[in-house]
Amino acid sequence: MGGKKGRRRTATSAALVGAAALVLAAPPSVDAEPRTGTAPVFATVAARQDAPVTPPPPRLPRDFRGKGKWIVRDLDITVPFTWEGKDGDSQMTAGGPQYPIWFTNLIYRDTLYTLTYKWPGLNEHPCSRIPGFNLEALNQGFEGARFVGPETLRRTPQRHVNHWRVGAVFPKLPPGKYPRLPLALGDIYVDEHDRGTFWQVLQFGVQNLYDPELDEWLVMDTFEHRPGTVTLPQRCEPPR
Template identity: 55%
Template sequence: MASTRARRTWVSVAVGGLIAMAAIAPDVAAAPSLPRTTLALPRTTLASGTVPVKPEEPRPPLLPADFQATGRYIVRDLGIDVPFTWQGRNGDSQMTAGGPEYPIWFTNLIFHNTLYTLTYKWPNIPLFPPRRCDSLGFFNRQILNDKLKTSRFVGPEILQGNKDRYVNHWRVGVVVGSTRPGEFPRLPIGQADVYVDQRDPSQWVQVLHFGLQNLFDPELDEWFTLATFDRRPGQVTLPDRCPPPTS
């Protein structure tokens, strides 16, 4: 999906905290033709003049330690739609898209506190012999979940397909450079839209990721969508060509 060193680093995306907007109570006298009983008071103001407790926002996405998921990996500008698996075991995890018989084939792993990426095949990119497996450094599930805690809640949505899926939509992103807005240089390098089950934020449904982590894709954006997601421990296997974990 991206140059081997920059590839598949969707796991490093993060943004600032949740934002909530409140409405100001309208002037009831501005609508004299309507009975006062038909004008609902806005959530931010009660008749007593007190402010109610803000509704609790949903919990952000969370990657569980053990899971098995299956679905599709989609690169629409290349007309690619291939099988996709994502499995976790004891905090390690592995994504695999496509395979030897498909136009793309790659795997990404979090294995023993190390992030790996290995791309076997990609359209119009010479990968023969296939690229080496790159270790992208120290990374683990805890770091990912800490990043996800800072994601921004977009809102509840319904994904329509063979059946409606009720999800919460979150956005996460990463900017390199100065941590203070307005200072130079700052460079946005990626973002992801994460959709999780409304009742269980650790059940992932769909992810769109966009940015420098997608350098192999002309439009810099790719999807994975999951048809199944359950809590049985999966299989996580480090390919032989990958170097030993850093820790």
């Protein structure tokens, strides 16, 4: 959901949306202030040997709500994060007024919105709009994800997940010796028993252009399949 920054932040990188992933031993608690002096600790990911037949790819549900953390490791910043969906719309929110990072990404009525209120070194705060993007488009993008394998996130509690990778490469050319530029990459970790439960997402690429190392993590502590709250910021509303 997932958010992205300006026109460059996407939900897949989520979410993507969509955010989105948009994805670690014991990161700071959700209510903790951003840490300084040491990089956030990421959960160890252990590959499992009991590889099953390729499962169905990730699919973001229409209704959900979850809380966790947004982690920008090279900036040594960790902030609270929420991700919610209602009737097919969805919203990511990282940080808040008291944190060094604060942004929201939305898929709302067939439009992808990104509004970055605070980011180190950022002085412009427009609400960007990309029309023609919705939950169906996001999940269609997930259909092309590559299955990496079953893994275990060594957190408390441990979570057994399926690891997927999505990406965008330009230009689209056949196999062979051609110049190619990777534009965006997402590593998505969904529950092994429910492809609609997202536990962790790594986003890397041009959608993370505000970050010097081009990568950001979201890690969920909770993820429930019940309707959340999606609110379009007033700054993103079309003029009347």
